[in-house]
Amino acid sequence: MIAPTSLWQTFALDLDKARPGFAKGPWFTMNAAVELDGPIDVAVLARAFDDLQRRHDVLRTTVVDGDDPAQVVGDEPASALEVLDSEPALHAPVSLDAPVRLRLGGGRLALHLHHLNSDPVTLWTTLAELAAGYTARLAGTELPPVAAQYSEYTMDEAEQVRRNRDEAERWWREVVGQTKLALPPSGPAGEAFAFRDEVLTAGELARVEELAKAKRSTMLVSLLAALAEGMSPYTGPGDTLVFSTLFGKRDRPAWQTVLGPCIVPSYLAVPTSGAELAAVREAVVGCARFARFPNREIVELNDLGSRTPFFEYVPQQWPGGYRFGPVQARVAGAAGPKDTGRAGALGVRVRKTTEGALTAHLSADGTDWTRPLIGQALRRFRQVVLAQ
Structure with a gap:
């Protein structure tokens, strides 16, 4: 499936043209790590992660640049759970064609999403659904269907831009431009x-x-x-x-x-x-x-x-934690894109x-x-x- 890019994705692609590798690079990510207070079933977590990618198109989506940028949704999950011998670092590179990574090691679980496919709410919601999916797998139940896919959001956004274009252009021209x-x-x-x-x-x-x-x-x-x-x-x-x-x-x-x-x-x-x-x-x-x-x-x-x-104010939004079945997960850290020395x-x-x-x-x-x-x-x- 192919869907239009959102205003954010189009902006980020333009930003990358001015600063090559900044937005399309592997460190333009949203990241979170949680501490687990007990052992977790690796096989069940791997299946829950696969379920998560199948449920949400954006986790299988590659943002393609060019004269007509688009979101290309893959049929199959492109990522699998990575099991490490030690704790995963808070930052990790994420490729455009596999926009989500999940790493487990040393009693810590780390989630990494490419920022072209995510925002802070997506980061926490993904963790919440992963925990719910793991718990459902243990119980032999299923999660309810998702409320919406991101492609629906982008199409609705495009319609709002079209519908409100004249009023918005007049405001930007008259109120700011003067x-x-x-x-x-x-x-x-x-x-x-x-x-x-x-x-x-x-x-x-x-x-x-x-x-x-x-x-x-x-x-x-x-x-x-x-x-x-x-x-x-x-x-x-x-x-x-x-x-x-x-x-x-x-x-x-x-x-x-x-x-x-x-x-x-x-x-x-x-x-x-x-x-x-x-x-x-x-x-x-x-x-x-x-x-x-x-x-x-x-x-x-x-x-x-x-x-x-650029100015951004972000209140503290860390959730209280998540439950992976009987295991409690406490948020240990969160971070946006890694500083790669490409400041503008x-x-x-x-x-x-x-x-x-x-x-x-x-x-x-x-x-x-x-x-x-x-x-x-x-x-x-x-x-x-x-x-x-």
Whole structure:
């Protein structure tokens, strides 16, 4: 079977053209590892993994690039359970033609999915269904049919894009296109960097979360407003700072548990300095509402270029655990794509840790945002967010 690529998949393929090997490479993955509190039946787990791939087309799908990119669904599972002599590492390479790997060893089970075929919800839902399938195998029962396949999501997404095209194009052209964009810094280039830093302690983050609720805002809006304020002294003149981002679009019951990347690449266009949270919230709501629009066309309509910084806020989403029959599995770790040294424009990924602190992973090639400069912006960001 052949299905159209989603907005996310098309965007990722375009990204790979600009940075060869980044999105189509084997380290563009979603990963999770669980600790098992007892022995697991390897033969049953292997059959449950095979069942899982047969139930979900996206786990047998190869994303094919070219003039007309497509998802090609294979007839048979391309992966088998791998049994190791020691604990599997959190990261592992995954090929496009076998987009899922499952490795067992040393009392730990690790799942790896190619990011062209998955998002964070897919990662956890896949583990949950694997556990349910293993348990069903032990009991001699069967799981209910799946609610939807990812190809159904992509076809529905394409229909929504077609149906809402005129309104979305008008919004991106008039609301965003008429603003004066703040350009990236233009000083001397520095070295490429990728590092992680704690930007708010657990106590500080808890206080910011309470303030966000009191102001009827969200953490995304609070953090985004503070980041734009923190970065504004170092950008060129302009009234709007634009970030590329990802919006989750599991906005229909059928998409809540479907396996596959139900995410849309789009943009956040926010005031650069001194903006009230209400103005930032209004901007975020508008960007989210009209996010289902081809990324290439948003770039062309607004002359965004290729140096738009990326921003993503991800709350802590680790599940409490899973049961593989009598065996309890506790989440031991999770990670997105491995840093392969192919950083481009500035990327800011802000996450809440299991301990409740807020950390930021920052990467860039040093062309505009250098490490010293982003360090200054982060210090200003911290001051602004704590003063809200």
